[in-house]
Amino acid sequence: MTTTPDVTRRRAAAGLLAADAVLHVFWLTGATWPFPDRRALSFAVLGFQAPFTPPVLTGLAVxxxxxAAALWHGQRHITTVVAIAAAAQVPLRVAWAAGFGSHTAGALFWWLNLLLYLPLCTFLAIAARTRRWHWLVPVAVAAAIAATAYFYQPGTDRYPTAEGGSHFVDTRVARFHYLREGEGPPLVLLPGGTASTFAWRPQLQALSAGHTVYVVDLPGQGYTEVHDRHFAYDLPSMEAAISAFLDAEHLTRVDLAGHSWSGGWALSFAQSHPGRVARLVLLASSGLDLPDTPSWELLKLPVIGELATDFAFDHAGVRAAVAELFVHKNLATPAVIEAMWRPLTNRENLRSVYALERGLDWRRTQRRMPATTQPALIVWGAQNTTLPAWQASRFAALMPHTQVHVLDGCGHAITLDCPDQVSALMRTFLS
Structure with a gap:
């Protein structure tokens, strides 16, 4: 019996899928070759961090x-599914090869996608096709999804203006926006995650009597403009940004405070530069190697993360999200919501949300906690639904020099939800 070209291509595709299955069985043994660990393996293969656990690997291998068996034997319906699945990936992988989105996964994934994954998906789509129209529908749908994910811009205020009293300083990394008040030892406050300098306003006023207080937007926040086109939004990059700001302001040694994500950035900087940080204040802080809430974990998925960010951070989405961060709902005022939303109409700030979720590796901070030398004040809200309050005791168990306070009646937005209590604890600790 003569083998037709279509059958030859289909069986070649079946061989590729079978080889991929064997590779997954190999990883099932605990090996991560050719990569050093499971995180690196996940980023290289998928472009994001996924649980390469035995149940997941077993399911994928099966x-x-x-x-592969269906392709080899020419089972029409499954062959059609394979063709559609492969064809749908082609425009998305072309977008990543063109530089849209794949930079958040690292250079290795970009090269593997360009030289291996894109050609293989194209070949599988061609080899498994049974009708011409199978190309058109998935490609069109995937192209529409990719265009929405990488080009849609929510909001209308593309170039929001900074608040009154603002200062700016230029560095190689960014043009930093910051506030400064008071006289005395320098204290640097880093806003949490998607927030900006407004989030520390109560503490800026309360602490400036005894300190020169700086509140600074880091890259991806507020009104800071990133100069480095290849800024990575990972822990080493955020450390470099903090260092660049301190150098620009000629600050050799400071007290450093951070909230949520920025607490983790402050902790990482203190661990890497112990001589530059005298004391740490960590409010509802990241830094433990734990999964985030499901809605944030979703942002790690390519395309899905971009789409979720675009639609979750429009004005209505921000209004709903901010309310969940407060126990005292009356303090989640329209002014607070507006202050949170307006910087997120900047495309770079919006992109940083999913880029940071994918790039921050908290194994690095947790591993170094026992050797963290600075005295640290740990403050948490008991009603925190973003980072549960039990994590405060975990910080205390891992770090040698900590004071821990869990405040009842306070949520995740603790600097604004319980400003007087937070300011009083910081004033006592820093004095």
Whole structure:
């Protein structure tokens, strides 16, 4: 019996899928070759961090073997599914090869996508196709999704203006926006995650009597403009940004405070530069190697993360999200919501949300906690639904020099939800 070209291509595709299944069985043994660990393996293969656990790997291996068997024997319906799945990936992988989105996964994934994954998906789509229209629908749908994910811009205020009393300083990394008040030892306050300098306003006023207080937007926040086109939004990059600001302001040694994500950035900087940080204040801080809430974990997925960010951080989405951060709902005022939303109409700030979620590796901070030398004040809200309050005791168990306070009646936005209590604890600790 003569083998037709279509059958030859289909069986070649079946061989590729079977080889991929064997590779997943190999990783099932605990090996991560050719990568050093599971995180690196996940980023290289998928472009984001996924649980390469035995149940996941077993399921993928079985699925790949079943698809290979169906292609080999020419089972029409499964072959069609394989063709559609492969074809749908082509425009997305072309977008990543063009530089849209893949930079958050690292250079290795970009090269592997360009030289290996994109050609293989194209070949599988061609080899498994059974009708011409199978190309058109998935490609069109995937192209529309990619265009929405990487080009849609929510909001209308593309170039928001900074608040009154603002200062700016230029560095190689960014043009930093910051506030400064008071006289005395320098204290640097870093806003949390998607917030900006407004989030520390109560503490800026309360603490400036005894300190020169700086509140600074880091890259991806507020009104800071990133100069470095290849800024990575990972812990080493955020450390470099803090260092660049301190150098620009000629600050050799400071007290450093951070909230949520920025607490983790402050902790990481203190661990890497112990001589530059005298004391740490960590408010509802990141830094433990734990999964985030499901809605934030979703941002790690390519395309899905971009789409979720675009639609979750429009004005209505921000209004709903901010309310969840407060126990005292009356303090989640329209002015607070506006202050949170307006910087997120800047495309770079919006992109930083999913880029940071994918790039921040808290194994690095947790591993170094026992050797963290600075005295640290740990403050948490008991009603925190973003980072549960039990994490405060975990910080205390891992770090040698800590004071821990869990405040009842306070949520995640603790600097604004319980400003007087936070300011009083910081004033006592820093004095």
């Amino acid at each position: 699925l790949l073997l079943a698809a």
